[in-house]
Amino acid sequence: MSKVIALGVSGGIAAYKAAALTSMLHKNGYEVHVLMTRNATEFVSPLTFETLSNNRVSVDTFDRNFEYNVQHIALAKKADLFVVAPATANVIAKFACGIADDMLTTTFLACRCQKLICPAMNTGMLENPATQQNIETLRRRGMKFLDAENGLLACGDTGKGRLAEPEEIFDYIEELLSPKPMAGLKVLVTAGPTQESMDPVRFLSNHSSGKMGYALAKQARNLGAEVTLVSGKVALAPLRGVQMVSITSAAEMAKAVKDAFPAQDITIKAAAVADYTFAETSPEKIKKGEGELTLSLKRTEDILRSLGQMARPDQVLCGFAMETQNLLENARKKLEGKHADMIVANSLREAGAGFGTDTNRVTLITQQGTEPLELMEKEEVAREILRRCLAILEKKRGK
Numbered sequence: 001m002s003k004v005i006a007l008g009v010s011g012g013i014a015a016y017k018a019a020a021l022t023s024m025l026h027k028n029g030y031e032v033h034v035l036m037t038r039n040a041t042e043f044v045s046p047l048t049f050e051t052l053s054n055n056r057v058s059v060d061t062f063d064r065n066f067e068y069n070v071q072h073i074a075l076a077k078k079a080d081l082f083v084v085a086p087a088t089a090n091v092i093a094k095f096a097c098g099i100a101d102d103m104l105t106t107t108f109l110a111c112r113c114q115k116l117i118c119p120a121m122n123t124g125m126l127e128n129p130a131t132q133q134n135i136e137t138l139r140r141r142g143m144k145f146l147d148a149e150n151g152l153l154a155c156g157d158t159g160k161g162r163l164a165e166p167e168e169i170f171d172y173i174e175e176l177l178s179p180k181p182m183a184g185l186k187v188l189v190t191a192g193p194t195q196e197s198m199d200p201v202r203f204l205s206n207h208s209s210g211k212m213g214y215a216l217a218k219q220a221r222n223l224g225a226e227v228t229l230v231s232g233k234v235a236l237a238p239l240r241g242v243q244m245v246s247i248t249s250a251a252e253m254a255k256a257v258k259d260a261f262p263a264q265d266i267t268i269k270a271a272a273v274a275d276y277t278f279a280e281t282s283p284e285k286i287k288k289g290e291g292e293l294t295l296s297l298k299r300t301e302d303i304l305r306s307l308g309q310m311a312r313p314d315q316v317l318c319g320f321a322m323e324t325q326n327l328l329e330n331a332r333k334k335l336e337g338k339h340a341d342m343i344v345a346n347s348l349r350e351a352g353a354g355f356g357t358d359t360n361r362v363t364l365i366t367q368q369g370t371e372p373l374e375l376m377e378k379e380e381v382a383r384e385i386l387r388r389c390l391a392i393l394e395k396k397r398g399k
Contacts, residue, residue, distance in 0.1 A: 002030055004030075004031045005030050005033070005080065005082075006035060006075055006082045006083070006111065007021070007032055007035070007083050007085065008034075008083065008104045009040045009084075009085070010037045010084065010087055010088045011037050011038075011042065011043065011088060012086045012088050012120050013043055013154040014085075014086040014120040015044045016044055017085070017163050017166050018049075018085050018086065019048050019049060020166040021083075021085060022049055024170050025053075025170065026052060030173075032055065033055050033058070033075055033078075033079070034053055035057070035058045035103050036057055036059050036103075036104065058075070058104075058107070059102075075107055076113075079111055079113050080113055080114075081113055081114050081116065081173060081177055082107075082111045082114070082116070083115075083117075083118070084116070084118060085116075085118035086119070086120030087119050088119075088121055089119075089121045089131045092119065092134050092135060092138070095117070095138055095143075096133075115142075116143070116144045116145075116146065116169075116173065116176060117138065117146075118163055118169055119135070119145065119161075120162065120163035121148070122161055123153065123157055123159030123160050123161045126148060127160075144176065146164045146168065146169060146172050148162055148163065149165075171218075171240065172240070174222060175222045178223060178224075179223070180224030181223055181224065182220060184224070185393075186226045186227075186265050186266075187217075187227050187266045188230070188257065189213050189216045189220065189227065189228070189229050189267075189268045190230045190269050190273075190303075191213020191230070191231045191234065191270055191271050192209070192210030192231045192233065192271055193207070193208040193210075193232045193234075193271070193272050194232050194247070194248065194249050194252075194271070194272075194274045195248050195249060195274075196250065196300075197249070197278070198278050198281065198295065199282040199283075199284065200282075200284070200285055201285045204274060204277070206274065206355075207355040207356060208234075209235070209236070209355060210271075211378055212360060212378050212381070213229070213231065213270035213271060214229070214231075214236050214239060215378040215381070216268055216270055216382040216385060216386065217229040217239055217242050218242070218379070219379060219382040220266075221242055225266075226243075227239075227241075228264075229244055229245065230253060230257055230260070230271070231245070231271075232272075245260075249274075250273050250274050250277060250300035250301065250303075251277070253303065254300075254303045258306065258307070261311075262310070264315065265315060266386075266393060267307060267315070267317050268389065269303065269307070269320060270344075272355075274300055276298065276299060278296070278297060279295075302338070304319045304334075304340060305339070308339030308340055309339065316342075316389050316393045317339070317340045317342075318340060318341060318343070318344065319334060319335075319340045319343050320344045322347070323345065324348050324349055327347045328365070330345075331343045331345035331365045332365055335365050335366070341367075341389075341392050342366045342385075342392065343365040344363075344364060344365075345362060345363045345365055346360055346361060346362045346363070353375075357378075358377060359375055359377055359378060360378050360381045361374070361375040364384075364385070366388075366392070
């Protein structure tokens with residue numbers, strides 16, 4: 001059964017972003033009911049939201065075109081989440097004071113479900129002590145806020161007040177509506193490549209995009225875990241609600257991971273860590289010569305093996321193995337040699353898997369056996385991996 005979202009749209013130019021959010025929610029299977037203030041209809045037509053949501057838009061409290069029922073109470077009882085985007089200073093003030101003078105504010109006041117408020121206004125209005133006090137009042141009452149962003153505003157000023165992007169609002173909605181089987185657990189995830197400096201200009205690295213590790217961190221957060229993400233340099237935005245630790249080299253990753261590891265319940269090593277680094281790093285750029293250049297390499301620390309030696313019986317350790325040949329054989333050797341609880345194996349040769357893709361096809365290797373998964377989006381793969389890790393943890397702890 002699909003989740004029901006009441007989406008309040010108040011009067012601001014950012015209302016156009018609410019249309020994109022409605023489309024995104026509807027495409028992902030949510031049942032969306034839009035409520036607009038009268039001012040909001042001056043920016044975007046209700047017909048736009050009706051077309052995108054396949055539901056009638058509510059504007060007037062006493063709309064004679066609806067079936068006879070107490071409309072705002074019916075939706076208030078039905079909604080799983082009430083989102084207001086954009087939320088102007090005016091509507092935030094009404095929420096804080098309990099004013100209900102239109103369909104949006106009346107329904108909001110009647111709702112007992114979770115509420116997410118996404119402010120959008122001029123910087124001066126946002127920073128006004130009255131607005132800040134209203135926001136703090138609503139926070140104390142348990143309402144969630146997705147802070148406004150910095151940027152060019154409709155008034156021509158540059159500052160804080162822009163509505164968060166639809167993708168960010170959607171991400172927060174998914175987190176709020178996800179079940180929380182990992183609540184109270186700490187999860188450590190590594191992601192991305194490491195870079196080993198040859199000189200101040202050049203480095204040794206690999207093609208990892210970090211997408212799989214970021215998907216794991218995001219889904220662990222959605223499932224209620226307290227997440228630490230140790231990440232190499234990637235072209236991905238930092239994750240909201242996740243403790244981000246940025247590193248460059250394999251040595252930096254080893255230190256960050258080993259420092260955090262003792263406090264973790266589940267650790268998933270999804271990063272592509274360089275197996276070798278330069279024996280010496282030149283302090284100056286190495287100039288091009290006439291002949292060949294020979295460089296000496298040395299092994300980096302095997303982080304997964306180090307963690308396997310440190311792990312307590314009540315911790316879960318999961319590693320990744322990317323191979324171009326003998327996938328299952330090499331992955332099982334890794335499982336045994338690194339003292340891991342699970343290895344996620346995938347082949348660089350398989351279509352839809354490997355570096356840089358949005359999908360992955362993996363095989364889960366444990367002491368109990370081998371479980372191949374279908375080709376899926378990396379977000380789905382992440383959920384399956386976390387589900388197995390949680391099952392291993394519960395078994396270890398006798399739950």
